[in-house]
Amino acid sequence: MDVVSPDLNSILPDEIMDTEAIAMEEDPPNEPSSSSTLSETEPAQVPMETEVPEIVGLCPATTPTQKTQALTTSTTTDSTLCSNSSGTQLLVTSSSSSGLKPLTTSTTQSSSPVVGQTLPKLSAPITLPANHQLILNKVAVSPAADGKPPGTAVLKQEGQKLLVTGLSKTGQPLVLALPHTWSKPATSQGTGDGKAQTTQFKVVTAGARTDLKPVIGVQAVSSASQLLGSSTPLQAQQLKTLICVGVFGLKYSFFFLSLSGRVLSQTTPSTPPRSIAVGESVSTVPQSISSSSSKVAISPLKSPSKTVAVGGVGQPQFKTIIPLATQPNVQQIQVPGSRFHYVRLVTATTGGNTPQTASPSTNTNPAIQPAKPMMMNTAAVRMSVPIVPAQTVKQVVPKPMTSATQVVTTSQTQQRLIMPATPLPQIQPNLTNLPPGTVLAPAPGAGSMGYAVLPAQYVTQLPQSAFVTLASSSGFSTPTSIQTQARLPLNGLSASDTTSRPRKPCNCTKSQCLKLYCDCFANGEFCNNCNCVNCFNNLDHESERLKAIKACLDRNPVAFKPKIGKGKEGESDRRHSKGCNCKKSGCLKNYCECYEAKIMCSSICKCVGCKNFEESPERKTLMHLADAAEVRVQQQTAAKTKLSSQISDLLTRTTPAITSGGGKLPYTFVTKEVAEATCDCLLEQAEKAELTNQPQALAERLILEEFGRCLRRIISFASKAKTDCSINC
DNA sequence: GAGTTTGAAACT
DNA sequence: CAGTTTCAAACTC
Structure with a gap:
């Protein structure tokens, strides 16, 4: 069986094609008869750093009855992962608790005819970062009647593609999908027996590098049956699980990956791999794939991860479309030349399930508040690696959830989402100038096409009910998982750090928050918890908002740029x-x-x-005063904290005395520590007076007043201690 | 908290 | 492009 076609290898970058690290222990690459042959083609020309698609291998743990998730592009008709009703996705997670761990991957022997192609060798050992997830596509459990042991995976021939995945140093999966054209010669066709259906697939392991380049892995060739059947000791040891990853692009599809079970066992507890046992029967509902980019049907059950496919040259406006999880599906859309990435929310049904039905967004609407936890937050964005506009390696956080939102990487710290909305052709040509955080949201009554421009932050503002409703419409509702995910640290930022970016509420009264006077609007944000009056900067007034944005852009094309x-x-x-x-x-x-x-x-x-x-003396003075004030505040805070601590500690230690002695006067609490803390407070007051050039008399007064406050606190604590004691004793 | 000041945005 | 008006934030009391 041929696995890698020459044209495929020519696409792969060096990092991908170098397969030295997976030199077949059992099957030397040059022995076509004994092992899968690896093509020795030239290093790939794929511009990995700019167009590597990214995938989040997020096939959630699933039950055998759950649908598998297919990710497709609007234009790829054969790229679905789960078009086969019997197909299953087996998830393998390979990780290392210590971060990067060398992963030994060997090419597995295929029982199918081997093509005389070999893969280039890796120049360096492949390492697999923690939590790496790879997905095997279209692996079905063949019935025992096929002559194979139960549980043998059968890889469907059609749609077999190579996916090269990697992880960034932050652990985000990065995936490169290869053109599907290679796969066809690689499939074994029509042998008539079990092997005929046991198409070989390419085993790709992923590595990680310390830089941000997408790391690519090793290739091996094997048949699914061998992999899962553990026909060799090596396979038995290393190919205990399989993973399914979807890649979708306008021209790219899928891949098949396999990883060592040993690595899987080292998965970091905090991010357990989602995997199912190989051989476990998983019914896969065929994924309907529309040729229309706006109607990609994706099973909402699984959240396959976000993917970014390498778009073909000459693609129209939207370079990449990333199908997302859940219904309505969300697709990432990257606009060429734009710093922003967009997400299109595609509902499975038209009309009624559009987000606006459940996502009224007004700054005063309390219903919005509960939505925050469930929605993707700006953290997701910030976790993104700053990238060069439009063409960079994008990192997407694996989201073990079925969320209607999507993390999008942009060159800045804001994310852009797009949801279905009223067609706004007048806006689309200007997508690159959309305000930061733009989200396309559905307009009331709008179809699934078109976009509403929403700020990224609105993702955190959308009422949860909106998405629950949407999910429920298709029978899937996963608010819990969403909320859980929202708490996950993203790129070092905890959810609490990012869920609600501090921003002053606006107080607009006349501008309807649709002019640049409004900071919210100017920042590309929806008003939320603001004090504005007659606010139109929300989803309820999408059309007005869009017009306002357009008007601003007409006046100043860079109005929304920093x-x-x-x-x-x-x-x-x-x-x-x-x-x-x-x-x-x-x-x-x-x-x-x-x-x-x-x-x-x-x-x-x-x-x-x-x-x-x-050199401005005024400025220096101002800066000095500002710094001094800041230091002073910190010192005062520390001193007061210390004082309180000392008093509390003293109370704890003296309570028995109070109890036994029938009560002590406050001065008995003035221990050495309390006295020192009090002195600190007084000194701070003195310094404050000095810094502000207060007259001596006033300075003394301030110090005395501070002393009085200290005494009152001591007395207060003493009284409280007595009261507490009298109550408790 | 009310009123004033300020300068960017919007308008002419 | 310049002048004026509008606007909301910053500031003062």
Whole structure:
């Protein structure tokens, strides 16, 4: 059987094609008759760093009756993972608790005819990072009647593709899907027996590197039956589980992966692998795949991970479309040249299940609040690796959940989502200028096409009910898993760090929050917990909002881009893109956008009487005072904390005395520690008075007042101790 | 908290 | 593009 076609190998980058690390222990690559042959083709030309699709191998643990998830692109008709009703996805998770662990992968021998192709050898051992997940596609459990042992996996011939996966250093799966064209010559056709259906598949292991490049793995060739049947000792040891990964792209499809069970056993407890035993029967509902990009049907049960397929050259506006989990499905869409990534939410049904039906978003609507935990939060975005616009390696957090939202990586710290909405052709040509955090959301009554522009933060604002409703419509509702996922640390950021980005609520009264006066709107965010009046910056007023965005962009194409950018050569790294125009504030108040951004004014500023420059004595004084104030606050806080701690500690230690002695006067609590803490407070007060150049008399007064406060606290604690004692004793 | 000041955004 | 108005945040009392 041929497994790797020359044209396939030509696509693979060196990192992928180097298979030295998997030199067949049993089957030398050059022995076609005894092992799967690996093609020795030239190093791949795939621009891995810019167009490597990413996949989150998130096939959740599933029951045998659950559907398997298929991920497809709108234009790929044969890329579905689960088009076969008997197909199953076997998930294998390979990981190391210590991070990167060498993974030995060997090419498994296929019982099918071997093609005279060999894979290039790896130049370095493949390592497999923790929590790595690989997925095997289209593996079905063949009945024993086929002459194979029960549980033997049968890989369907059609749709077999190679998927190269890797993990970033953060553990995010990165996957490269290869064109499906290679697979056809690789399948063994029509032998008539069990082997005829036991198509070989390519075993691809993934490695990780310390940089952000997607790491690619080793290739091996094996038949599913051999893999699962453990026909060799090596297979028995290493191929205990299989994984299924979907890759979808306009031109790419799937792959088959296998990993060592030993590695699996080392999975970090915090992120247990989702796997099912090989051979376990999993019924797979055929996935309906539409040629329309907007109608990709994806089983909501499984959350296969997000994938980014390498789009073909000359693709139209949307370069990549990433099918997501759940119904309505969410597809990531990458707009060429755009810093943003979008997600299209595709509902399985039209009309009634559009998010807007359950996602009223007004700043004053309390119903919004419960939604936050379930929605993808900006953390997801921030966890993304900053990338070069539109063409970069994207990292997607594996989301063990069936969420309607999707983490999208952008070059900035905001995520962009797109949901189905009213067609807005007038907006689409300007997608690259959409405000940060744009989300396309369904417009009321709109079909599944079109987009509503929503801020990324709205993802955290959408009412959970909206998604529950959507999920429920197809019988799948996974708020729990979503919430669970939301708590997962993302790129070092805990959910608590990112679920609700602190932002001042706006107070707009006349602008309807649809002009740049509104900070929320200007930041591409929906109003949430604001104090605005007649707010239109929400999903309920999608059309108005879109018009407003368009109007802003018409006036200023970069209206939604950050104002603080990199300065010219020789200037500060950060500067205001337009410069300020202050006249009265001296650029030393927050009226000044430069000062507010904590940067100095630059040559492009048109301010009058500017004092916000490097050598400005006023600025230095201001900075000094600000720093001093900050330090002072910290010291005072520390001193008070210490005082309270000392008093509490003293109370604990003296309570028996109080009890036995019938009560002590407050001064009995003034121990050495309390006295020291009190002195700290007084000194801080003195320093404060000195820093603010207070007259001596006033300084003394302030100190005395502080002393009085200390005494009151001591007395208060003493009284409380007595009260507590009298109650408890 | 109310009123004032300020400068960006919007408008003409 | 310049001048004016509108607006909401920053600031003061």
